[in-house]
Amino acid sequence: MILTTLRSPLLAIALVVALVAAACGTNNGSGNAGGASGAPASAGGSQAAGSEPAGSGAASPAANLSGDLTVWAMGNEGTKLTTLADAFMKANPGVKVSVTPVDWGQAVAKLTTAIAGNTTPDVSQMGTDMMGQFGATGAFDPVPADIDASTFFQSAWNTNQVGGVASGVPWYVETRLLYYRTDIATKAGITSPPATWDDLMAMAKAMKEKGGAKWGISLGTKNWQEYFPFLWQNGGDVVDASGNPALNSPQAVEALTFYDSFFKAGLTPKSVPEGFDITPAFVKGDNPMFFSGPWHLGLIDTAGGADFKDKWAIAPMPKKVTATSFLGGSNMVVYKNSKNKDAAWAFVKFVSDPTTQALWYKTVTDLPAVQAAWDDPTVKGDANVALFGAQLKDTKAQPVSATWSELSSAINDTLEKMTTGGMEPQAAADQMQKDAMSIGVK
Secondary structure (H helix, E strand, C coil): CCCCHHHHHHHHHHHHHHHHHHCCCCCCCCCCCCCCCCCCCCCCCCCCCCCCCCCCCCCCCCCCCEEEEEEEEEEHHHHHHHHHHHHHHHHCCCCCEEEEEEEEHHHEEEHHHHHHHHCCEEEEEEEEHHHHHHHHCCCEEECCCCCCHEEEEEHHHCCCCCEEEECCCCEEECCEEEEEEEHHHHHHCCCCCCHHHHHHHHHHHHHHHCCCCCCCCCCCCCCHHHHHHHHHCCCCCEECCCCCEEECCCHHHHHHHHHHHHHHCCCCCCCCCCCCCCCHHHHHHHCCCCCCHHHHHHHHHHHCCCCHHHHEEEECCCCCCCCCCEEEEEEEEEECCCHHHHHHHHHHHHHHHHHHHHHHHHCCCCEEEEHHHHHHHHHHCHHHHHHHHHHCCCEEECCCCHHHHHHHHHHEEEEHHHHHHHHCCHHHHHHHHHHHHHHCCC
8 A cells, every 4th residue: 555545644544453453463473462552852831730740759739730631541551540540639639530441452443533533532541553653643742841751761752753743751661581491491501591693593493402392482473573673683773864664774684584594494383373372382391482571471470380480581682783672562642632731741740750650560560661660679679570671771663653553564464474485585675675665654
């Protein structure tokens, strides 16, 4: 589909609703959670009453904040957000916050309808991979200048830049690390996690050939979120400094070649059963390595039990030029149609406060987007979580693009043709570039 045919941003969104499922969570081989949703001010404005700037301490009560405030949030966050809403209302008794949980599968359609009909909430959660398509409608209120970008992880703040304007505020983040079976590695003669690309390949071979695992590693056949870290680690990027597609650069071709080499060597499966779950396969030992986010910490503990705790570990991303990982998560946006913007921005600042961010981590284990929150004992007390915090300092996200859902689906299709259908890496890179030029990235 040619971008120039999509003359209305809302029409463009409507056309990609069906593609969201394909763009999110496509890595059946490693069980990653869906989407980037999942990573920062050139706007004027004044600080909303009833809240200190993000990073300056807990919000304080203010009698001049009043009225109703509607907030939409997706998935588990939507069902748990009342915890923060109650805390905000306690600090601001004149405000009544109503939270509406939204299923992720219905989020694009619901937001599209609301924007088209001017029935948006005051505030909503917005997946990092959704900022471009909805920001293109002009529905977001610019971020007030008193919200300090430096308090957030830079890559998370960058996901909010729509047309050079900060249009949202990072709420929570996630990134990916390597999960691996330490007992199988020991059996294979491996005593430390892979530090480089060469180490990763050697370890995958050893896990299968000497460790007795069915596979060496589990990589997604069609998951741009899993491929892009290799692209970034090799010094490449999705777009160049001018914002033009760079998906067939020499760095991209080399990254695709490396990614595909695991499939060609039979170290990772080219197909998995419908509904494949990496967690039991990891515990069983069939798939002894995979990349995933912090949600797998609890899943593995539950599946493996107490006797499994000493048989696995996590490690930073392997390094080529860099050791960059993928950044996902969600932001908070305020809508221009809000009739209570003071309270809306006060709420966004409240959920961005380090103390509130730590409370949110304790409530749902979402990783804080505010760097100071990582000093809270609740967050830094877990050594594994701390590794994710360290990795967050070297992360990137997909471009903020109105057409990202469509383009990412096309990239996934090409990845699948390469990993399972025999397309060569150079041809795959050229096809990705062709799609990016046709669909658009800006």
